[in-house]
Amino acid sequence: MHRVKTLGILLMATLTSQALAQKIVIAHRGASGYLPEHTLEAKSMAYAMGADYIEQDVVMTKDDHLIVLHDITLDRTTDVAEKFPQRARDDGRYYAIDFTLEEVRQLSASEGFRLDNGQKVQGYAERFPLGHSAFSVSTLEEEIELIQGLNESTDRDVGIYPEIKQPEFHRQEGRDISTAVVDVLKRYGYSSKQDKVYLQTFSFEELEIIKTEILPAAGIEVNLIQLLGSPESYPWMFESDGMSKLAAFADGIGPAHPLVIERGSSRSNLRITPLVERAHAAGLQVHPYTYRSDPGQVPQYAEDFDDLLEKHYFQADVDGLFTDFPDQAVNFLRTRRR
Numbered sequence: 001m002h003r004v005k006t007l008g009i010l011l012m013a014t015l016t017s018q019a020l021a022q023k024i025v026i027a028h029r030g031a032s033g034y035l036p037e038h039t040l041e042a043k044s045m046a047y048a049m050g051a052d053y054i055e056q057d058v059v060m061t062k063d064d065h066l067i068v069l070h071d072i073t074l075d076r077t078t079d080v081a082e083k084f085p086q087r088a089r090d091d092g093r094y095y096a097i098d099f100t101l102e103e104v105r106q107l108s109a110s111e112g113f114r115l116d117n118g119q120k121v122q123g124y125a126e127r128f129p130l131g132h133s134a135f136s137v138s139t140l141e142e143e144i145e146l147i148q149g150l151n152e153s154t155d156r157d158v159g160i161y162p163e164i165k166q167p168e169f170h171r172q173e174g175r176d177i178s179t180a181v182v183d184v185l186k187r188y189g190y191s192s193k194q195d196k197v198y199l200q201t202f203s204f205e206e207l208e209i210i211k212t213e214i215l216p217a218a219g220i221e222v223n224l225i226q227l228l229g230s231p232e233s234y235p236w237m238f239e240s241d242g243m244s245k246l247a248a249f250a251d252g253i254g255p256a257h258p259l260v261i262e263r264g265s266s267r268s269n270l271r272i273t274p275l276v277e278r279a280h281a282a283g284l285q286v287h288p289y290t291y292r293s294d295p296g297q298v299p300q301y302a303e304d305f306d307d308l309l310e311k312h313y314f315q316a317d318v319d320g321l322f323t324d325f326p327d328q329a330v331n332f333l334r335t336r337r338r
């Protein structure tokens with residue numbers, strides 16, 4: 001009796017530490033809470049902070065290079081409007097696909113900003129100041145080489161987490177960005193589901209093409225993540241059998257975090273949706289986005305950022321999460337493990 005109980009406790013302890021060990025931290029656009037998003041500096045910092053995976057958003061240039069940029073336009077995070085004032089489209093935006101890599105390399109990257117009466121105002125007031133130091137936009141290959149180089153020099157195995165940005169837009173522009181990204185992954189040795197890469201997109205139609213055509217044509221397999229924004233995009237995914245249907249194409253989901261714990265939750269009434277349970281039942285991993293500790297970014301139902309992480313990692317049982325503050329999530333999981 002006593003022995004059985006001890007074994008049971010040991011088994012539970014083992015299961016718990018395994019479950020903990022599997023929880024991952026994904027650096028959202030790098031350590032973007034501290035350095036301008038998607039710069040190699042922000043990626044190095046995320047790496048040093050102990051992130052398990054580092055995210056790349058990927059768009060294409062005019063001459064078919066893959067660059068790491070969140071928007072399909074260069075306006076929000078570079079000085080393109082000053083360097084190339086004549087190159088906006090009719091909507092006033094500067095599209096990366098209209099610029100060669102050589103031109104993109106002339107731009108200075110910065111913290112994201114908006115224009116207010118012609119003045120640049122940064123999106124997050126307390127983050128890295130606008131106009132300080134010098135940053136640039138890099139290619140997907142340069143970023144992979146940075147991470148793989150650090151993996152060699154530090155003897156760690158940090159993964160990459162590329163997102164195909166707006167594949168339909170790229171197709172309208174006559175480009176197949178997914179095939180280009182898959183070719184790069186293959187060239188850099190990511191070729192099986194054991195390799196440390198997750199390939200993500202919001203477009204289910206594109207995910208289907210990647211799964212059924214592009215990966216087979218390249219002769220490789222990688223883990224695929226379906227991102228979920230609003231339920232209106234794909235209502236079927238939120239039906240009771242939605243996750244099992246999705247599991248034919250994806251290895252996991254990346255939902256906006258209010259799809260996991262409802263925004264209207266309170267401390268006494270935490271409303272955890274059925275999404276994680278359904279995804280797990282279908283064998284899908286769950287990596288929600290985006291967890292931020294900037295002023296005003298922690299939902300009311302959490303006491304502080306650590307409590308937000310506790311509720312999502314352990315009460316809602318997500319497998320990993322995207323955060324702009326990878327150090328805080330890494331420290332939280334380390335403390336939780338003790």
Ligand code: CA
Nearest residue numbers: 055056057163
């Ligand atoms: Ca992204």
